[in-house]
Amino acid sequence: MAKHPTDAETEVPSAVDSESYPDSAAVAPPSEATPSSRLSRRSFLSHLGAAGLAAAAPPVLASTSTPTAPPAAQKEALTEGTVALNLRVNGQSHALQLDPRTTLLDCLRENLALPGTKKGCDHGQCGACTVHVNGRRVNSCLSFAVMHRNDEITTIEGIGQPDHLHPMQAAFIEHDGYQCGYCTSGQIMSAVAVLKENVGPTDADVKQAMYGNICRCGAYSNIVAAVQQVRHST
Numbered sequence: 001m002a003k004h005p006t007d008a009e010t011e012v013p014s015a016v017d018s019e020s021y022p023d024s025a026a027v028a029p030p031s032e033a034t035p036s037s038r039l040s041r042r043s044f045l046s047h048l049g050a051a052g053l054a055a056a057a058p059p060v061l062a063s064t065s066t067p068t069a070p071p072a073a074q075k076e077a078l079t080e081g082t083v084a085l086n087l088r089v090n091g092q093s094h095a096l097q098l099d100p101r102t103t104l105l106d107c108l109r110e111n112l113a114l115p116g117t118k119k120g121c122d123h124g125q126c127g128a129c130t131v132h133v134n135g136r137r138v139n140s141c142l143s144f145a146v147m148h149r150n151d152e153i154t155t156i157e158g159i160g161q162p163d164h165l166h167p168m169q170a171a172f173i174e175h176d177g178y179q180c181g182y183c184t185s186g187q188i189m190s191a192v193a194v195l196k197e198n199v200g201p202t203d204a205d206v207k208q209a210m211y212g213n214i215c216r217c218g219a220y221s222n223i224v225a226a227v228q229q230v231r232h233s234t
């Protein structure tokens with residue numbers, strides 16, 4: 001999988017390529033505060049974390065009694081609400097017991113510890129969660145895990161590894177097709193699917209085919225260059 005830079009290593013460009021395929025302005029990252037009012041990310045998060053804990057945790061933190069195990073009836077109820085299923089992910093079979101409302105995205109990230117697939121909008125609008133199901137790309141946030149018994153699911157972890165990259169992963173690195181990297185795994189999964197789809201030869205065709213994958217950093221022109229390089233070399 002492509003190496004994603006840390007926040008500290010990344011920069012948001014001063015101008016977004018006007019050829020970007022989605023409306024970049026609609027998804028631009030929040031602007032920086034002025035120097036005089038700027039808080040460090042660490043400082044901001046630590047304040048936010050303290051405030052968030054204070055707001056959310058009083059019933060727990062205020063209690064001085066020793067925590068007790070949940071009653072047997074409660075344990076039983078939690079188990080009753082789950083279903084057993086088997087999922088095939090990246091060529092491996094997994095026996096799971098899930099709440100039937102678990103999305104495929106949450107199952108991959110939380111139950112199978114495959115965090116390469118990202119949660120962006122969680123509403124089918126950004127493409128960050130794109131995976132392949134039986135070779136076709138899907139937004140995993142819009143799909144329940146229980147719908148995928150007997151399906152072949154592939155995540156970004158399944159198409160390449162750091163010592164053996166998929167050509168599309170290598171092309172994204174070569175063309176700087178990412179900045180923060182948050183959209184990158186979804187972009188790459190869509191791009192790999194495009195290789196097998198009936199997509200015309202031009203950059204405009206690629207932009208149309210990738211329209212469901214939003215990049216808040218506006219790395220679109222480099223992404224298109226990466227996709228086109230792989231398309232023209234295979």
Ligand code: FES
Pocket residue numbers: 118119120121122123124125126127128129130139140141142
């Ligand atoms: S997280 Fe699924 S489309 Fe945005």
Ligand code: FES
Pocket residue numbers: 177178179180181182183184214215216217218219
């Ligand atoms: S590289 Fe940051 S969202 Fe695309």
